[in-house]
Amino acid sequence: MFRILRKSLKTGIVTGRYPESPESEAGASPTAGQKARPFRRSLTIREVDTGSCNACEMEMNALMNPIYDAERFGVHIAASPRHADALVVTGPVTVNMEKALKEAYRTTPDPKLVIALGDCACDCGMFKGSYGVTGPVERHVPVDVKVPGCPPRPAEILQVLQRLQGQRD
Amino acid sequence: MMSDVTTPVEKLRAAFGKTIVDVAILHGIPLVRVGKADVPLVAHYVHTHPELQGTLSLLWAVDHRPHEKRYELCYLFTLADPREWLLLAADLLDEDRLFPSITPHIHAAQWYEREIRDMFGLIAEGHPDLRRLVRHEHWPKGTHPLKKEFPWNTVLGRQQGQYAFRHIEGEGVFEVPVGPIHAGIIEPGHFRFSVAGEPIMQLEVRHFWKHRGVEKLFENHTLTTAVPLTERVSGDTTVGHSLAYCQAVETLLGLEVPRRARYLRSLFLELERLHNHLGDVGAICNDTAYTLAHAHGSRMKEQIMQLNDRLTGSRFLRGVNCVGGVDVDLEASRFDEVVAELDRLEKDFTELEEIIFANASLTDRLETTGFLNERTAIDHGVMGVVGRASNINRDVRRDHPFAAYDELQVKVALYRYGDVRARMRVRMDEIHESIRLIREVRARIPHGPIMAPPTRAPAPGEWALSAVEGWRGEILYFVMAGEDGAIHRCKVRDPSFVNWPAIQYAVLGNIIPDFPLINKSFNLSYAGNDL
Structure with missing residues (x-):
């Protein structure tokens, strides 16, 4: 017990201890701001991996660690698309994942946002044209925000989410 | 210590003599070429011989066309002591599409042989499980991406089909499908559990959702x-x-x-x-x-x-x-x-x-x-x-x-x-x-x-x-x-x-x-x- 308390006291508050990232080059559709209005204080995300190399997943996970702590801005991760306000999609959409992506989109309740995370999700990146890949996310579901980067840093993702929520210009 | 004198290749020569077509050493790795029919026997020998105890480390195929009309199958074993590599190779000439499976003797080969079937259209005869592995059922018949004549940017069509999971039947046995999309921030894969009450009786892993080629x-x-x-x-x-x-x-x-x-x-x-x-x-x-x-x-x-x-x-x-x-x-x-x-x-x-x-x-x-x-x-x-x-x-x-x-x-x-x-x-x-x-x-x-x-x-x-x-x-x-x-x-x-x-x-x-x-x-x- 004392060991745990001592550890916590020694560690202190680590939230926010990360280098500021440069302005993200994320592009948003004209309607994205309007669609994001209901989620200004609370945005629940379902992450869908449609064929990424798992670096984007690692950065999404990092978003929830004590250092970035996206929860402090009202960003949560849901276990099911049915509980989500936004889908964050990573990776080029593979032939085998196409159906699963569409189904996840269909089961997400309206109003909803789709965020394409990383170069692969935006334009298939290195896997463009491959027989195993059907195209970028926007070919299958409407995309509201595109976050480039391979992978984008957690600070960048956080920046984009905050901008989307209107918590940041 | 006497036995240490003979190298693995010499052991194979002594045991199999003229079934061995050719022996070469490239970049320090001994390569033993045998006829395709002899592969299971030789592989089994390498796997079970007390002084070799080869573990199958990798099994892959190479399409040598258009220059040579053959497929090559390569079996890489890591020997027990010292941990050296031994490579077995066999050729499939011309239109030959069949090779004998080593899975019945060497368990580790099972996914590799299924993968080779999917990617090259070469069929492992005697393999206990020839369901598709990489290609999901909706991929059109005859799609074998790693064949040289298959263009890398082919747009795949779709067909109907369903993966045949292994079922356990009986009173109180339930199946629990999980995935491909999971609850956490993790990658996609499908797990099919068969449970009776709480304990898991069987798990079948169905992967390759992320196959990008x-x-x-x-x-x-x-x-x-x-x-x-x-x-x-x-x-x-x-x-x-x-x-x-x-x-x-x-x-x-x-x-x-x-x-x-x-x-x-x-x-x-x-x-x-x-x-x-x-x-x-x-x-x-x-x-x-x-x-x-x-x-x-x-x-x-x-x-x-x-x-x-x-x-x-x-x-x-x-x-x-x-x-x-x-x-x-x-x-x-x-x-x-x-x-x-x-x-x-x-x-x-x-x-x-x-x-x-x-x-x-x-x-x-x-x-x-x-x-x-x-x-x-x-x-x-x-x-x-x-x-x-x-x-x-x-x-x-x-x-x-x-x-x-x-x-x-x-x-x-x-x-x-x-x-x-x-x-x-x-x-x-x-x-x-x-x-x-x-x-x-x-x-x-x-x-x-x-x-x-x-x-x-x-x-x-x-x-x-x-x-x-x-x-x-x-x-x-x-x-x-x-x-x-x-x-x-x-x-x-x-x-x-x-x-x-x-x-x-x-x-x-x-x-x-x-x-x-x-x-x-x-x-x-x-x-x-x-x-």
Whole structure:
């Protein structure tokens, strides 16, 4: 017990201890701001991996660690698309994942946002044209925000989410 | 000691005489060519002979067209002592599409032979399970992407079809399908559990949802331009994959990598091991709902990733490895910064270990959970962290030293309990060992160049193999040169491909709520498996 308390006291508050990232080059559709209005204080995300190399997943996970702590801005991760306000999609959409992506989109309740995370999700990146890949996310579901980067840093993702929520210009 | 005199190849010659078509040695690897009908016999001999005890490390096919009208099947065995490689090869000439399966004798071949069927249309006769593996059922019949006549950018059609899961029937038996999309932020894969009450009676893993056609994409690259692609085979193993690939190409190009570059490679590989293991220790605890350890673990992981970023400009150490050496050099002051940071981290982590081990209810969840016994592990050729937790004493850094490991002595963590706790202990020990190795790197690193220019071009058809102990386990690359420095064939083998089937055995008798915990303790890559 004392060991745990001592550890916590020694560690202190680590939230926010990360280098500021440069302005993200994320592009948003004209309607994205309007669609994001209901989620200004609370945005629940379902992450869908449609064929990424798992670096984007690692950065999404990092978003929830004590250092970035996206929860402090009202960003949560849901276990099911049915509980989500936004889908964050990573990776080029593979032939085998196409159906699963569409189904996840269909089961997400309206109003909803789709965020394409990383170069692969935006334009298939290195896997463009491959027989195993059907195209970028926007070919299958409407995309509201595109976050480039391979992978984008957690600070960048956080920046984009905050901008989307209107918590940041 | 008398028997030591005969080499493995001589043993094979003595046992099989004229069935052996040809023997050659390329880049130090003995290659024994046999007729395709004799493969099962010879493979079985290599696998079971008490002095050879070959483990099947890799099985792949090469399409030699358009130059030669043949397919080649290659069976790579790692012998027991010394841990040397032995390569068996057999040809399928002209229109021949059938080869005898070795799966009935050697369990580890099962996924490889199914993969070869999907990718090349070559059928393993006598294989007990010829369902599709990589190609899901909706792929049109006759699609075999790695055949040379198959264009890399083919747009696939769709057909109807359904995967035939293995069913257990009986009173009170339920099936629980999970995936491909899972609850956490993880990659897609499908798990089908059969349960009676709580205990799992059967688990079937259905993967390859993320198949992006990586091996085919390699064939669009030249030997020197493919490094960024290797870094994206499995993002969390950026250094491991790019290093294994670079080593294979360096063998082909006859490059002698400078010592300083070799030390830097070891440094980056250990940093990658560190951030992944730190994250995993926390994440294993998280799956027992012990979020405190998770918070500390992910904090330490982030600390290393920020260090990576400061050192190289990439949190994942991308762009570090290149053919001939490394692209990033570090000044002496940088090394001091790294070691100072790791000294702090080690103290921090040791305190976390004490907290974790003092928690009896946590230990209770970890002990005896997800038990993988040594026999099953051997049969499936299980490797890496998972193998070392089940008493499989293998580590490429020690057995086949690469980078600077010939001068850095690696102490291999080994446990025999085979449960979740053992897998966590292996990771914990390796964290301390990695920190020690990085200190050694700083003490020993010589000055000098960090890159070697290519000296020769490989002849078409020349090949090389390379192994790297990534943080998950042994990563293998087979690279065959084509015309004008192009890649004719690149076979990628992430340790996940070998370890995934083993998880089906580790979960038996456990309850489904413990599956995430067991899965986390394996922590296998889906992307590296699916390619």
